Amino acid sequence: MHARTSRPARPARSSARSGSPSNAQLAASLHHRPVRVARALARSRHSGVLFVAGSPARAALMAFMVIMGFFTALLKLPVAAEEGQSTSFVDAMFTAISAVSVTGLTVVNTAEHWSFAGQAIILVGIQIGGLGILSTGGLLGLAVSRRLGLRSRLVTQEGMTTGRLGEVKQLLLTVVITSLTFEALLALVLVPRFIAATGSFAEGLWQGIFYSVSAFNNAGFTLHPEGFGAYVDDPWIIWAVMIGVMVGSLGFPVVLVLHRCLWHRGKLNLHTKITLEMTAALLLLGAVLLGWFEWDNRDTLGKMSIGERLQFALFASTMTRSGGFSVYDMNDQNPESLLLMDALMFVGGGSGSTAGGIKVTTLAVLLLAIIAEARGAEEVTSHHRTINAATVRVAIAVVMAAATLILVATMVLLAMTHEPLHRVMFETLSAFGTAGLTTGLSEDLPPAGRIVLSLLMFAGRVGTITFAAGLALRQRRTLYRHPEERPIIG
Numbered sequence: 152m153h154a155r156t157s158r159p160a161r162p163a164r165s166s167a168r169s170g171s172p173s174n175a176q177l178a179a180s181l182h183h184r185p186v187r188v189a190r191a192l193a194r195s196r197h198s199g200v201l202f203v204a205g206s207p208a209r210a211a212l213m214a215f216m217v218i219m220g221f222f223t224a225l226l227k228l229p230v231a232a233e234e235g236q237s238t239s240f241v242d243a244m245f246t247a248i249s250a251v252s253v254t255g256l257t258v259v260n261t262a263e264h265w266s267f268a269g270q271a272i273i274l275v276g277i278q279i280g281g282l283g284i285l286s287t288g289g290l291l292g293l294a295v296s297r298r299l300g301l302r303s304r305l306v307t308q309e310g311m312t313t314g315r316l317g318e319v320k321q322l323l324l325t326v327v328i329t330s331l332t333f334e335a336l337l338a339l340v341l342v343p344r345f346i347a348a349t350g351s352f353a354e355g356l357w358q359g360i361f362y363s364v365s366a367f368n369n370a371g372f373t374l375h376p377e378g379f380g381a382y383v384d385d386p387w388i389i390w391a392v393m394i395g396v397m398v399g400s401l402g403f404p405v406v407l408v409l410h411r412c413l414w415h416r417g418k419l420n421l422h423t424k425i426t427l428e429m430t431a432a433l434l435l436l437g438a439v440l441l442g443w444f445e446w447d448n449r450d451t452l453g454k455m456s457i458g459e460r461l462q463f464a465l466f467a468s469t470m471t472r473s474g475g476f477s478v479y480d481m482n483d484q485n486p487e488s489l490l491l492m493d494a495l496m497f498v499g500g501g502s503g504s505t506a507g508g509i510k511v512t513t514l515a516v517l518l519l520a521i522i523a524e525a526r527g528a529e530e531v532t533s534h535h536r537t538i539n540a541a542t543v544r545v546a547i548a549v550v551m552a553a554a555t556l557i558l559v560a561t562m563v564l565l566a567m568t569h570e571p572l573h574r575v576m577f578e579t580l581s582a583f584g585t586a587g588l589t590t591g592l593s594e595d596l597p598p599a600g601r602i603v604l605s606l607l608m609f610a611g612r613v614g615t616i617t618f619a620a621g622l623a624l625r626q627r628r629t630l631y632r633h634p635e636e637r638p639i640i641g
Contacts, residue, residue: 225247226273231266231269233265245257248609249608252280254582255372273372277370278330278368280368282327341359348382362392368399371588386462393474397469422512426512430500430511433511442460444484445464473587480591498584508584564604
């Protein structure tokens with residue numbers, strides 16, 4: 152019988168195993184926690200940089216959002232309001248987006264609600280929006296480094312919709328020189344007229360500068376409680392503003408080409424030719440039809456002389472390009488005039504311009520595609536040039552995205568307000584086309600409705616293709632093709 156040996160005592164279980172950490176483990180955890188947090192922040196920051204820098208379209212989208220947020224904060228300051236009280240967030244945001252997107256829709260009276268500081272903030276927002284937030288950023292980089300990097304060129308090109316990459320640097324300079332020069336010329340005409348009208352040098356100078364910037368950038372903001380109709384009897388002001396809106400809606404790429412080839416029409420590229428032709432056609436067609444529809448309407452053109460009717464029919468057609476100024480109440484127009492203006496605002500102005508909408512070149516490409524299909528042609532051509540299929544697909548995508556946005560926004564606003572369809576549709580198309588013409592619905596909308604219009608103005612300024620691409624995490628490239636098959640169309 153063996154003697155029973157005593158077992159050695161088991162060591163005590165560690166506190167970590169029993170669920171309560173020891174002092175050493177706590178110290179180590181606290182020591183490594185800042186490191187883990189720093190690493191997590193670094194990964195998050197790196198992911199954010201990749202998300203934005205991975206696509207020029209996303210960079211464009213983020214730049215517009217940041218600038219609009221900045222101007223919202225400025226307009227919320229008590230000093231920006233005439234009464235010295237902070238403006239509500241929704242109203243400040245709506246006005247900031249309207250200024251930066253150069254739309255001109257307002258929910259408060261610009262002349263009565265905002266102080267001089269608030270109006271100055273709006274003016275700066277208009278100027279930055281007109282030049283293009285991205286081209287402004289590129290110019291700042293150009294001033295510092297004297298050259299543009301490849302990524303800066305890509306981002307700036309996305310914002311201005313120019314052609315070749317090598318033209319971006321020259322286009323940036325043309326944007327600023329053209330804008331400031333033309334605004335100065337407009338101011339030379341407008342300032343003396345406003346000084347004579349107001350009887351004050353300071354007030355006339357401020358109004359002349361404000362309207363010159365607002366007109367060339369197609370903003371449509373006014374400094375008069377009764378609107379622009381106060382100067383209906385002054386042809387100098389009317390024509391100066393109208394010409395400013397026309398030139399601003401052509402687009403800076405067109406201005407660049409015209410600057411180069413002013414006396415050599417044969418050297419104009421296809422984009423410039425299409426833009427000039429479609430702009431002239433829509434401008435004249437709109438003026439003729441609006442004059443016809445409103446000729447005997449005593450609330451609009453019918454109360455004017457024949458010369459004034461012709462002048463303001465052209466003025467009204469020009470403002471649908473994205474100008475936003477009006478000399479009479481839009482609600483006084485006939486239904487057919489409102490429908491026509493809906494169509495013109497949907498089209499907008501030229502690509503790379505201060506105008507919104509689907510752009511005149513998009514409409515031209517679709518019309519050319521329809522003509523080619525009707526003729527049985529295999530390719531879409533114009534001016535002895537072939538328009539590739541990718542361009543046609545982009546045009547279709549732009550129209551469908553724009554139509555979808557407007558349809559959804561119109562249905563949402565109809566459900567919110569129970570207003571007539573024609574009034575709601577006019578306001579949504581004005582917001583998307585950044586036209587700024589209004590039936591007064593913006594002021595009557597609840598905060599949620601104003602947010603809907605703000606989103607439309609944002610989408611109209613950034614562009615539907617850029618807006619959609621900016622939300623995508625990746626831009627995939629397909630390396631294979633499926634078998635071809637044709638569905639039945641029509």
